[in-house]
Amino acid sequence: xxxxxxxxxxxxxxxxxxxxxxxxxxxxxxxxxxxxxxxxxxxxxxxxxxxxxxxxxxxxxxxxxxxxxxxxxxxxxxxxxxxxxxxxxxxxxxxxxxxxxxxxxxxxxxxxxxxxxxxxxxxxxxxxxxxxxxxxxxxxxxxxxxxxxxxxxxxxxxxxxxxxxxxxxxxxxxxxxxxxxxxxxxxxxxxxxxxxxxxxxxxxxxxxxxxxxxxxxxxxxxxxxxxxxxxxxxxxxxxxxxxxxxxxxxxxxxxxxxxxxxxxxxxxxxxxxxxxxxxxxxxxxxxxxxxxxxxxxxxxxxxxxxxxxxxxxxxxxxxxxxxxxxxxxxxxxxxxxxxxxxxxxxxxxxxxxxxxxxxxxxxxxxxxxxxxxxxxxxxxxxxxxxxxxxxxxxxxxxxxxxxxxxxxxxxxxxxxxxxxxxxxxxxxxxxxxxxxxxxxxxxxxxxxxxxxxxxxxxxxxxxxxxxxxxxxxxxxxxxxxxxxxxxxxxxxxxxxxxxxxxx
Numbered sequence: 001x002x003x004x005x006x007x008x009x010x011x012x013x014x015x016x017x018x019x020x021x022x023x024x025x026x027x028x029x030x031x032x033x034x035x036x037x038x039x040x041x042x043x044x045x046x047x048x049x050x051x052x053x054x055x056x057x058x059x060x061x062x063x064x065x066x067x068x069x070x071x072x073x074x075x076x077x078x079x080x081x082x083x084x085x086x087x088x089x090x091x092x093x094x095x096x097x098x099x100x101x102x103x104x105x106x107x108x109x110x111x112x113x114x115x116x117x118x119x120x121x122x123x124x125x126x127x128x129x130x131x132x133x134x135x136x137x138x139x140x141x142x143x144x145x146x147x148x149x150x151x152x153x154x155x156x157x158x159x160x161x162x163x164x165x166x167x168x169x170x171x172x173x174x175x176x177x178x179x180x181x182x183x184x185x186x187x188x189x190x191x192x193x194x195x196x197x198x199x200x201x202x203x204x205x206x207x208x209x210x211x212x213x214x215x216x217x218x219x220x221x222x223x224x225x226x227x228x229x230x231x232x233x234x235x236x237x238x239x240x241x242x243x244x245x246x247x248x249x250x251x252x253x254x255x256x257x258x259x260x261x262x263x264x265x266x267x268x269x270x271x272x273x274x275x276x277x278x279x280x281x282x283x284x285x286x287x288x289x290x291x292x293x294x295x296x297x298x299x300x301x302x303x304x305x306x307x308x309x310x311x312x313x314x315x316x317x318x319x320x321x322x323x324x325x326x327x328x329x330x331x332x333x334x335x336x337x338x339x340x341x342x343x344x345x346x347x348x349x350x351x352x353x354x355x356x357x358x359x360x361x362x363x364x365x366x367x368x369x370x371x372x373x374x375x376x377x378x379x380x381x382x383x384x385x386x387x388x389x390x391x392x393x394x395x396x397x398x399x400x401x402x403x404x405x406x407x408x409x410x411x412x413x414x415x416x417x418x419x420x421x422x423x424x425x426x427x428x429x430x431x432x433x434x435x436x437x438x439x440x441x442x443x444x445x446x447x448x449x450x451x452x453x454x455x456x457x458x459x460x461x462x463x464x465x466x467x468x469x470x471x472x473x474x475x476x477x478x479x480x481x482x483x484x485x486x487x488x489x490x491x492x493x494x495x496x497x498x499x500x501x502x503x
Contacts, residue, residue: 003100004052004059011093012039019100026052027395028090029064033449035395044068044091048445052082052097059099061088064443163190163233165197173233182272183288185344185353187235194228206279210238210286226289229274235289236274243281259285265329269322271342271357292343292352295416299338305419309463310502311352312416313493315341318354319409320490326356327402327486333358334400336408337388338415387421388412391449391477406483410474414453418460422453422475453477467496 006018018036020026026035031047038045046066053060062079063070071089072080082088084099161174168190174180189197194211202212202225213235214226222241229236259276266272275286292298295315299305307315319341326333333340333356344353386394390407393400414422425447453475457468470492476482483489497503 004054005098005100006036007096007098008038009087009094009096011091012041013093020054025054025394025396027064027445027449028052029066031446031449033391033395038090038093040091040093042092045093046091046443046446048443048449049090050088058082059097064445066090066443161186161188161233163188163193164235165189165193168192170233175232177232179232179234179274183234187289187291188233189228189235190233191230194230194233198228206238206277206284209275210236212238227286229286235291237287237289239285239287241283241285243283265326265331267322267325269318269355270325271355287357288355290342290344290355290357292345295338295341295343295354295412298343298352299416299419306460307416309417309467310497310500312413313467313497313502315343315352315354315416316409316413317490317494317497319356319412320406320486320493322356323402323405323409323486324490327405332400332402333405333408334393335385335388336405336412337385338412341412386444386448387423389448390479392479394445394448402486403479403482403484406486406489407475407479409486410471410483410489414456414459414471414475417463417471418456420459423447423451424454449477464496464500466499467493470496 004020006020008014008016020035027048028034028036028038028051029047029049030038030040030045034048038049044067046064046068048064049066050064050070051062053062059082060079061070061072061077061082063077068091069076071077072082073087074089082097084097086097088095088097160169161171161180162168163170164187170188170190173190174186174188180186194213197213198211199213209231210227210229212225212227216224216226216237218224222239225238225240227236227238228234259273263273263276271290272288273285274288277284295307299307306312319336323333323336335358336356340357342355342357388408388411390404393404393407411422414420425444453472455468456463456471457465463471470489473481474483474489483492494503
């Protein structure tokens with residue numbers, strides 16, 4: 001599908017036609033920030049009324065908890081796959097959608113978004129339009145990768161490692177793979193302690209290589225286990241993917257490619273993938289273990305339910321450095337938020353080492369069934385991912401660029417410092433699940449698109465004015481005004497930390 005044509009059959013704009021050929025998602029409503037703004041004479045159309053999501057093969061319409069609902073061919077729907085020439089009733093407006101093929105879909109550079117005129121794809125190769133880089137970005141990628149020293153050279157002397165439970169010296173075991181210098185904060189267990197802690201009830205095909213010692217969490221994609229690599233005693237995390245998640249060949253291909261990318265893009269502030277594989281239809285990947293949990297855990301353990309200004313800035317600088325590494329390779333995270341920032345320590349007295357997790361996975365699962373709208377439904381409320389998304393990401397999810405990650409990081413810093421989002425959430429929306437049956441007074445998309453951010457000094461007065469100024473600019477919803485690169489914001493915050501004597 002190259003695009004869709006929208007014709008207004010009834011309503012104030014009757015006779016008008018709109019063609020969308022380069023959008024992945026289209027917000028429809030009366031808001032001036034909607035991709036398709038409709039004029040209503042009786043107030044029957046919500047600000048963000050419904051949303052169209054397009055892939056190469058289909059178009060899905062989702063009602064955004066609108067006041068008066070959305071009808072397709074006379075029937076009220078919550079979510080439905082559309083056919084060409086379907087008629088959609090939105091308040092007092094009737095639309096007809098027609099799918100169009102306007103020639104080959106343009107190939108866009110995944111980093112800067114410019115159209116690539118010459119792009120060759122081979123059926124027997126992993127090359128895909130979603131991986132394309134223009135010539136300028138290819139050059140920058142090589143230059144940047146040569147300049148950035150992601151990992152320091154390992155020291156010549158062997159590291160000394162002890163079992164975290166019995167303190168037994170296991171340096172020979174831990175260093176058997178030569179990777180100890182790359183994981184200076186890793187936790188190790190001796191073979192005896194591993195045997196005592198192993199959860200025998202969890203049977204996996206990879207148990208010859210890893211011993212499972214507990215469950216860390218579970219979600220829509222699968223289950224995450226705490227485990228020990230038998231050959232080194234190094235504690236790690238194993239994410240086992242539900243087979244149903246990869247039931248589509250295209251999604252499987254994307255997943256495999258992303259795992260390869262994550263294995264290659266290494267940086268001290270990106271959670272490292274150390275192993276990956278498959279047994280039958282079950283895929284898994286192994287990452288370094290972060291004993292401090294995520295940023296939300298750090299906040300929950302704080303008396304004020306916030307993080308000190310010094311530590312919040314230290315965490316943010318590390319995340320921006322990790323993003324700079326990702327962006328230099330042409331990849332966008334798209335889901336930066338406190339729960340995707342893992343720590344080595346929960347101690348507020350020291351600056352914790354911070355790393356980004358799940359980088360690249362958002363891109364792997366950019367399908368109609370796993371769009372940002374579905375992400376907001378998965379954690380019991382809308383404030384999971386949506387509150388960290390820039391308006392640009394909401395309105396054009398497919399062709400996002402580095403500034404959307406910079407914005408999300410700034411909102412995360414704002415949240416760490418205040419325990420609040422950049423905009424106020426009405427009481428009727430707090431902790432309220434978004435379901436097809438619920439009727440919200442105002443949909444959260446409206447809040448993200450339309451409400452101006454609250455200056456951070458109104459939330460917390462002890463923040464240095466220079467830092468407050470940087471944060472307020474970084475969370476502005478005008479992408480032309482905000483910071484365009486992770487490196488720029490990183491340097492600004494780092495300079496403030498030096499001026500304040502925080503490092």
